Each structure stands twice: as C-alpha cells, then as structure tokens.
Amino acid sequence: xxxxxxxxxxxINKRTIILAFFFFLWFFIxxxxxxxxxxxxHRRLRQAVISQSQLERSIIPERGxxxxxxxxxxxxxxxxxxxxxxxxxxxxxxxxxxxVERLREIxxxxxxEIQKIESRINDGETYIYVKRKASWDQAxxxxxxxxxxxxxxxxxxxxxxxxSLAAHVLGGVSIDGDGQSGVELQYNTRLEGVxxxxxxxxxxxxxxxxxxxxxxxxxxxxxxxxxxxxxxxxAERELEKAVREHEASWGTVIISHPxxxxxxxxxxxxxxxxxxxxxxxxxxxxxxxxQENFEPGSMFKIVTAAAARETGVVGFNEIFDCSEGKIRVxxxxxxxxxxLGVLTFSExxxxxxxxxxxxxxxxxxxxxxxxxxxxxxxxxxxxxDLPGEESGIFHPLNKWSRTSIAxxxxxxxxxxxxxxxxxxxxxxxxxxVLIPFRMTRSSLNPKxxxxxxxxxxxxxxxxxxxxxxTSRVFEGVVADGTGQAAQIEGFSVAGKTxxxxxxxxxxxxxxxxxxxxxxxxxxxxxxxxxxxxxxLDEPKFSLQYGGQVAAPVFREIGxxxxxxxxxxxxxxxxxxxxxxxxxxxxQP
Amino acid sequence: xxxxxxxxxxxxxxxxxxxxxxATLTFYVWHQAxxxxxxxxTSRLEERRAGLEEEIKKLETxxxxxxxxxxxxxxxxxxxxxxxxxxxxLIYEDTRPANSHE
Numbered sequence: 144x145x146x147x148x149x150x151x152x153x154x155i156n157k158r159t160i161i162l163a164f165f166f167f168l169w170f171f172i173x174x175x176x177x178x179x180x181x182x183x184x185h186r187r188l189r190q191a192v193i194s195q196s197q198l199e200r201s202i203i204p205e206r207g208x209x210x211x212x213x214x215x216x217x218x219x220x221x222x223x224x225x226x227x228x229x230x231x232x233x234x235x236x237x238x239x240x241x242x243v244e245r246l247r248e249i250x251x252x253x254x255x256e257i258q259k260i261e262s263r264i265n266d267g268e269t270y271i272y273v274k275r276k277a278s279w280d281q282a283x284x285x286x287x288x289x290x291x292x293x294x295x296x297x298x299x300x301x302x303x304x305x306x307s308l309a310a311h312v313l314g315g316v317s318i319d320g321d322g323q324s325g326v327e328l329q330y331n332t333r334l335e336g337v338x339x340x341x342x343x344x345x346x347x348x349x350x351x352x353x354x355x356x357x358x359x360x361x362x363x364x365x366x367x368x369x370x371x372x373x374x375x376x377x378a379e380r381e382l383e384k385a386v387r388e389h390e391a392s393w394g395t396v397i398i399s400h401p402x403x404x405x406x407x408x409x410x411x412x413x414x415x416x417x418x419x420x421x422x423x424x425x426x427x428x429x430x431x432x433x434q435e436n437f438e439p440g441s442m443f444k445i446v447t448a449a450a451a452r453e454t455g456v457v458g459f460n461e462i463f464d465c466s467e468g469k470i471r472v473x474x475x476x477x478x479x480x481x482x483l484g485v486l487t488f489s490e491x492x493x494x495x496x497x498x499x500x501x502x503x504x505x506x507x508x509x510x511x512x513x514x515x516x517x518x519x520x521x522x523x524x525x526x527x528d529l530p531g532e533e534s535g536i537f538h539p540l541n542k543w544s545r546t547s548i549a550x551x552x553x554x555x556x557x558x559x560x561x562x563x564x565x566x567x568x569x570x571x572x573x574x575x576v577l578i579p580f581r582m583t584r585s586s587l588n589p590k591x592x593x594x595x596x597x598x599x600x601x602x603x604x605x606x607x608x609x610x611x612x613t614s615r616v617f618e619g620v621v622a623d624g625t626g627q628a629a630q631i632e633g634f635s636v637a638g639k640t641x642x643x644x645x646x647x648x649x650x651x652x653x654x655x656x657x658x659x660x661x662x663x664x665x666x667x668x669x670x671x672x673x674x675x676x677x678x679l680d681e682p683k684f685s686l687q688y689g690g691q692v693a694a695p696v697f698r699e700i701g702x703x704x705x706x707x708x709x710x711x712x713x714x715x716x717x718x719x720x721x722x723x724x725x726x727x728x729x730q731p
Numbered sequence: 732x733x734x735x736x737x738x739x740x741x742x743x744x745x746x747x748x749x750x751x752x753x754a755t756l757t758f759y760v761w762h763q764a765x766x767x768x769x770x771x772x773t774s775r776l777e778e779r780r781a782g783l784e785e786e787i788k789k790l791e792t793x794x795x796x797x798x799x800x801x802x803x804x805x806x807x808x809x810x811x812x813x814x815x816x817x818x819x820x821l822i823y824e825d826t827r828p829a830n831s832h833e
Contacts, residue, residue, distance in 0.1 A: 216795040221787055304796035376800035632818060713821065 206320055207300055207363035211372040214587045216304055223300035224282030226250060228271040230292050236264050243273060244292045249284045250274040270347045275318055276300040285637025303493045309375050309413040311430035315420030315548050324428060328530045338361035346567035351475040367584045374398060376701045378408040386412040389682035395561050401569045401665060404578040427636040433532040436558035437659045439645025439708035441495045443554030445567050448492050448616055449506055450515035452608045456506045457488045459615050463499040470498045473545035492616045493624035495640060497553045512551060513540045519567045521559055535559045554643060563677040564663050571666040573675050575609040576600040585692055613637050620670050628694035629664055631702050631711020638664020640689035657681050662693035666701050667713055673704060
C-alpha cells in the first residue's frame with residue numbers, strides 16, 4: 144500500500160512538475176512575444192494601428208476674396224464637390240476599378256486620369272482623388288449611385304466672375320488653391336489663411352465612424368485692388384481691338400492715377416481666362432506691362448529732355464540743325480523719320496527728331512545723362528506689388544561705348560518695361576516727384592479717387608523743369624507733333640510717342656520692318672487725372688509708328704475713361720461734364 | 732404564518748421615495764433628450780445658416796458675373812441696339828471741371 148501510495152504520489156509530483164514547466168514555458172513565450180510587440184516593435188505597430196484607425200486630413204480654409212476699388216468681386220472661392228475613393232480593407236483593386244469605370248462617363252474622366260487612379264489603387268493608397276472640383280450636378284449623380292468606398296467631399300474652387308478681365312493682374316491658383324501668378328501669388332499668404340487639421344476615426348474595416356477638428360482653419364483675408372473694373376474693361380477692349388487691327392504680336396496698356404500711384408488698369412493682349420488656369424502657354428500668361436523688356440525708342444526722349452533742362456545745358460528756344468535728316472556717330476548713321484529742317488529744342492522733342500536729340504544728348508554728356516537715367520529709376524523694378532517684374536536692362540557707365548550717348552538719348556541700348564516708362568512720365572505729371580506704383584488699397588473706395596496731391600515722394604527733377612517740359616514740350620507733341628492722334632477733344636494732353644526698331648540678335652542689326660510702337664502720356668496736362676502707356680509689339684501693315692498705332696488707342700481709352708470719371712472738358716468753357724440720363728414718362 | 736402588517740407611514744414614505752426617484756429619473760432622461768434634441772436642431776440650423784451664407788456668396792458671385800462689363804456691353808450693343816453717343820449728342824450738366832477731383 145505504502146509502495147503503491149508513494150509511486151502514485153511520485154507520478155503526481157512528476158506530472159505537476161512537467162505541467163508547471165510547460166505552463167512556465169508558455170508564459171515565458173507569451174512574455175517574450177509581449178516584449179517584442181510592446182517594447183521592440185512598439186513604434187512600428189503603434190503607427191500601423193494609427194494609420195489603420197485614424198486619418199489626419201488638412202482642412203483648406205476659404206481663400207480671401209479679391210475686389211476692385213469699388214468692391215466688385217474679381218476672384219472668390221466657392222464650394223465645389225470632389226469625388227474621392229477611400230478603399231476598405233476588403234476592397235480588391237479590381238472591384239475598385241469597376242466602380243471607377245462606372246464613374247468615367249459621369250465625371251468625363253480621360254484615359255490618363257483613369258490610369259493615374261489605377262496606379263494609385265495598386266499602390267495601396269488610402270485616399271484617392273477621382274475628380275477634384277467637379278460640378279454639383281456630377282456630384283449628385285455620383286452620390287445617387289451609392290457606390291461603396293466612393294465619397295463626395297467638399298473643397299473650394301476659385302472663381303473669376305469677370306472671366307478674362309484683369310487676368311494678368313489676378314494671375315491664378317493651382318488645383319490645391321495656391322497662388323501661382325499675379326496678385327494670387329503676391330498675396331498668397333494673406334489670401335490663403337491658415338490650414339486646419341481634422342482627425343477621422345475609422346473602424347477595423349476603415350469605415351469612418353467619427354471625426355473631430357484638431358485645429359480650426361483660419362479663413363484668408365480679403366484683398367482690395369486699386370483697379371477699376373470699368374476702366375480695366377475699357378482698356379482691354381480698346382487694346383484688344385488695336386492688337387487685332389494691326390495684327391500685333393502683343394500689346395499692353397497701363398493706366399495710373401499719377402498723384403497716388405494707384406494702378407487703375409493693367410491690360411495685356413492676348414489674354415486668358417483664369418477660370419481655366421494655367422493658360423495654354425507661358426507666353427499667354429505673361430503680364431507684358433511688367434514682364435517684357437523692350438527698347439523704348441523715342442519715348443525715352445522724356446529722360447533726355449529732362450536731363451537737358453535739369454542740367455541747364457539747353458534752352459527751349461535753342462536751335463538745332465536737323466536739315467540733313469541724319470547724323471553719323473562712331474561709324475553708324477542714324478536717321479530721322481523725315482528731313483525736319485532747323486528746329487528749336489522744344490521742336491526737336493515735339494517732332495521726335497533723332498538727329499536733334501542726339502545733339503542734345505551729346506551736349507548733356509555721358510555722366511549727366513547716365514545719372515538722370517538712374518534718377519528716373521531705370522534698370523530697377525518699380526516696386527509694383529506684383530510678382531515677376533523685370534528690371535529692364537541698363538548698362539553701367541563703364542560698359543558704355545562711343546555710341547552709347549547717342550543710343551541712350553533716343554531710347555536704344557537700354558531696355559525698359561512699360562511700367563518703368565509710365566513711372567518716368569508720372570514724374571513729369573507729378574511736377575518732378577516720383578510716387579511709387581501700388582496695386583492694392585487698404586479699403587474700398589466707393590466714391591472715386593482718393594484726394595489728389597500732396598503725397599510725399601522722392602523729388603527727381605525740379606517742379607519748374609517738369610512744368611515747363613509739360614507745357615512747352617509734351618503738350619506740343621500732342622498738339623502739333625508726332626502724337627496728334629492722341630488728342631482728346633476738350634482736354635489738354637501731354638505725351639510722347641515711341642517707335643523703336645527691333646534688334647535681330649542673330650544678325651546684330653536693327654530691322655526696318657519690325658517695331659515696337661508706343662505712346663505714353665497724361666491728361667489733363669495741368670492736373671492729370673490719369674496717365675497711360677500703350678505699347679504694341681510688331682504691328683503689321685504700313686502703320687507702324689507709335690503716333691499712328693498707339694496714340695489712337697490712348698485717345699480712345701482716355702476719352703472713354705474721362706467720360707466715365709465725369710470729367711468736364713477744360714477747353715470748351717460752355718460745356719460741362721458729360722452725362723446721359725433717362726427720363727421717366729412722368730417727367731416734363 | 733403570521734403576516735406582519737407594515738405601517739402605512741412607512742409605505743407612504745417608501746412610495747414617495749420611489750416616486751421621487753422615478754420622477755427625477757424621468758426628468759433627467761427628458762432633460763437629456765431635450766438637450767440632445769436642441770443640439771440636433773442647433774446643428775441643423777448651423778448647417779442651414781452655413782448653407783445660406785454659401786448661397787449668398789454664390790448669388791453675389793453670379794450677380795458679379797451677370798454684371799460683367801463685357802456682358803453688359805454686349806447686351807447693350809447687340810440685344811438693345813444701343814450705340815455710343817457722338818460728341819455733339821452729349822448733354823453736359825451739373826459737372827465739375829476736369830482739373831478737380833473727387
């Protein structure tokens with residue numbers, strides 16, 4: 144019995160030990176596994192769980208609205224539906240593609256778009272755009288299909304209600320709503336606001352069951368431009384007409400209010416529709432007013448005349464013999480457009496004589512001419528608050544050659560932008576003071592222009608020089624000289640024409656058949672309401688001079704804008720401001 | 732078996748307590764339900780307000796598009812047959828001279 148009892152007890156003990164061993168072994172393995180999962184692979188697994196159950200999404204804030212100076216909407220963000228695919232774990236790529244195929248027709252998906260979606264499905268992406276910023280009609284039809292893993296979410300789409308109006312100033316935005324050009328790019332930080340962050344919670348099948356906002360988005364601020372919608376329209380319409388008529392490569396018009404430096408209109412033709420951004424070519428997207436360098440030709444005589452008078456080397460009635468119609472400088476012959484005879488200094492500029500202006504330039508001298516060009520801020524950006532502005536090309540004095548005085552005097556060997564030449568004319572219009580350009584305002588301006596002068600600015604030339612140049616030279620250009628086509632009935636106009644031959648860089652010669660025709664001026668001449676530059680590149684047919692091509696554009700735009708601004712003609716005292724009104728039948 | 736008779740006062744007190752508890756619970760549930768209901772209503776109204784604000788913005792933008800100068804000009808010329816007045820057709824009244832500014 145005892146033996147049997149011991150033997151039984153021994154077996155029990157042995158089994159207990161074996162059982163305990165296996166139990167501890169199992170526990171040990173479990174512990175090891177836990178250490179592996181919780182300690183060694185903690186970071187990776189935590190990340191995997193979060194990515195499976197949580198999804199962080201940026202909340203794009205509403206982009207600020209862009210207004211013209213009177214509060215007209217130029218650009219605004221509106222909600223737009225986006226169709227997306229958020230695959231579940233049990234979704235096979237083939238099933239997802241079947242659903243995408245069902246959306247193809249509704250969303251007008253191209254073959255390229257389908258391929259892109261397929262590749263993202265095969266890459267196992269967890270959030271796939273099918274169609275961004277679709278129409279609400281398309282979104283309703285997609286929602287009606289009630290397809291698994293297909294969702295319609297809301298984004299914002301940039302809308303430009305006036306179409307191509309002021310396209311080059313406004314620029315455009317990318318599909319993600321980031322500014323790409325124009326004021327959209329310049330003021331992107333201000334317009335875009337601050338992105339928010341949301342957390343989407345999903346179950347094991349990646350179905351969304353809850354969401355919360357981790358960071359509230361901050362909407363973008365609105366922006367008020369100095370542009371006037373109506374003036375912009377007038378400028379674009381007349382410019383487009385001129386470019387078409389003369390078959391010019393491109394054209395640009397900038398209109399400013401000289402006293403405040405505010406840009407009232409900035410047009411480039413051909414234009415594009417920012418609703419279909421980006422434009423079909425980079426060339427089409429260029430704001431020619433600030434992004435195109437060109438040799439200004441005779442328009443630059445503004446600077447030569449200012450230098451001559453400011454340095455006092457030439458009197459207004461001083462005589463210059465231009466009867467030969469040509470002049471030789473360092474082996475080069477420079478011609479006038481016709482033989483002009485003997486001219487006074489004023490007549491030299493009024494008739495735009497190259498011969499006379501070169502003689503004036505030679506009298507001014509290299510250093511004084513160079514310094515005046517510098518003072519007029521050529522070779523430097525105007526500082527207009529738009530991106531991509533060119534500085535022009537103005538060579539330093541040590542690079543000047545024997546022809547440089549002559550060339551610079553008549554607007555060659557130097558390249559400028561239309562904005563720079565308008566800035567130079569504005570210095571004359573503002574009685575010698577430079578008022579920097581600006582494109583934005585701090586508030587809306589429903590009544591009209593801000594009060595005129597005084598606004599502090601840098602003095603470039605004396606008030607006397609500017610006033611005399613206006614009354615004795617630039618008014619004469621329009622009244623009796625090359626710019627007669629810029630005359631506006633009832634108003635005194637001051638201006639300067641420009642016709643520059645274009646340089647063939649491969650041959651190194653100026654071409655007789657390719658020109659840049661231009662006109663810059665302001666009106667009324669004594670207290671200007673507006674200043675304007677018109678540039679047309681390579682006008683075709685027989686009319687190629689600035690006075691024939693650009694000056695009429697100035698006249699047509701100026702006449703209409705003055706009418707719009709209710710400015711009374713000065714030169715006919717019996718007449719007042721133009722108004723047109725409708726009378727009701729009850730009125731006598 | 733002797734049946735013990737409970738005092739009426741105690742029964743009444745117990746019943747009162749139960750009634751109070753039930754009433755409190757009922758009020759609490761009703762209150763919670765009302766709060767949730769109001770929450771839903773607030774949420775719906777907030778959504779509606781946001782929707783209306785979006786609608787206003789859309790209408791303002793549509794208005795801007797409809798009043799676009801290019802469109803107004805086209806309608807004036809092509810549909811209404813209007814033309815720009817010639818200088819001699821203009822009437823000048825109540826005007827300011829060109830060298831004054833607003």
